[in-house]
Amino acid sequence: MTSSSPHTVTGPPGDEGPFLPTSGRRRRRGSGPARPVDPMRPGRLAGVLLTTTFTLIALGALLSFVGLPYVVMSPGPATNILGKTGGKPLLEVEGAETYPTEGRLDFTTVSVRGGPGDRVTIYEVLQGWLSPFEEILPVDAVFPPDTTEEQAEEEGAAEMADSQNVAAATALRALGRDVGQVVAIAGIPEDSPSKGLFEPGDVLVSVDGDPASSADAVRAAVQRHAPGDTFPVVVRRGGTERTVSARTAESEGRTVIGVGLRIEFDLPVDVTLNTGSVGGPSAGLMFSLAIYDVLTPGALTGGEDIAGTGTMEEGGLVGPIGGIRQKLVGARTEGAEWFLAPAENCDEVVGHVPDGLRVVRVATFEEGRAAVEAIARDDTEELPACR
Structure with a gap:
């Protein structure tokens, strides 16, 4: 039998076999609309689950080592x-x-x-x-x-x-x-305006002519100056007194000489x-x-x-x-x-x-x-x- 349909079926009428040509898709005789084939077959599903599991494990391991x-x-x-x-x-x-x-x-x-x-x-x-x-x-x-x-x-x-x-x-x-005390240099940052002038352990004797009797006294003497000024500071280093020409800078609105101070006590x-x-x-x-x-x-x-x-x-x-x-x-x-x-x-x-x-x-x-x-x-x- 010849048909104008694009599908060609050979055999006698009424015996087209178990499938009939229907718009290019094959349907079982007497069935309803065609059901799509499930692409997630059991084997493929297992593979996806395995891949996801390994991904999560790898991500967890990565996060456990990444520092925040x-x-x-x-x-x-x-x-x-x-x-x-x-x-x-x-x-x-x-x-x-x-x-x-x-x-x-x-x-x-x-x-x-x-x-x-x-x-x-x-x-x-x-x-x-x-x-x-x-x-x-x-x-x-x-x-x-x-x-x-x-x-x-x-x-x-x-x-x-x-x-x-x-x-x-x-x-x-x-x-x-009675507890005596002195003010000493604790440290000098790399960007200090006085880098190379002072040394850690220097004991301050006077600052711009004022006795370095306390950390507050030292700060008050420094604050009398504007950033960029220089003034004399007498220090005791290795048992010998020497005069250092301290340089000042500005830090957070204040004048500083760029050194850390600590109090040393004679207990x-x-x-x-x-x-x-x-x-x-x-x-x-x-x-x-x-x-x-x-x-x-x-x-x-x-x-x-x-x-x-x-x-x-x-x-x-x-x-x-x-x-x-x-x-x-x-x-x-x-x-x-x-x-x-x-x-x-x-x-x-x-x-x-x-x-x-x-x-x-x-x-x-x-x-x-x-x-x-x-x-x-x-x-x-x-x-x-x-x-």
């Missing part, structure tokens, strides 16, 4: 300065009579992941965002740009050493002891704090209270467990610190019921105090000592709080 420019801050341990570490007293004083004490004066810490030499992964960042006790910060908000791991460790160790010296001087002065006793690898300046307040405690009869704490934080500045001022929310959690985890917080950190304290912990606001060493004494005698109604 963030720092994750977590609660760190709280350590009793009046206790022992590694079988030896954490605080040791030689050259003065010491007294037995009790209770706890804890310095608090923050565990920092990320930063120079230790980039955090996306998993650690996500975990930090989800945790109520951790905080995520850009790495540049914690460490100066281009800081190396070695530089960060050296700076932390230097800050810890300085905080211990200031704490010892503060406690001894509170006891009426009448030897004070050693065995803090291990912990760095930074924020334990100064608690160090000074502990040193004062062991140098005075009786227990300053009255046997109470008191934690705290805050830098100890020249003149007995308590300075603000970072990571106070994490330190509050760490203190309470170790069992502290009281926490001494720098007055300038109060805005960060409000709303983040763990249950069972009471925070006292302090701005000076004397306020910190008065607070501990009030806690010891259970006279705490008038203690200032962060509100």
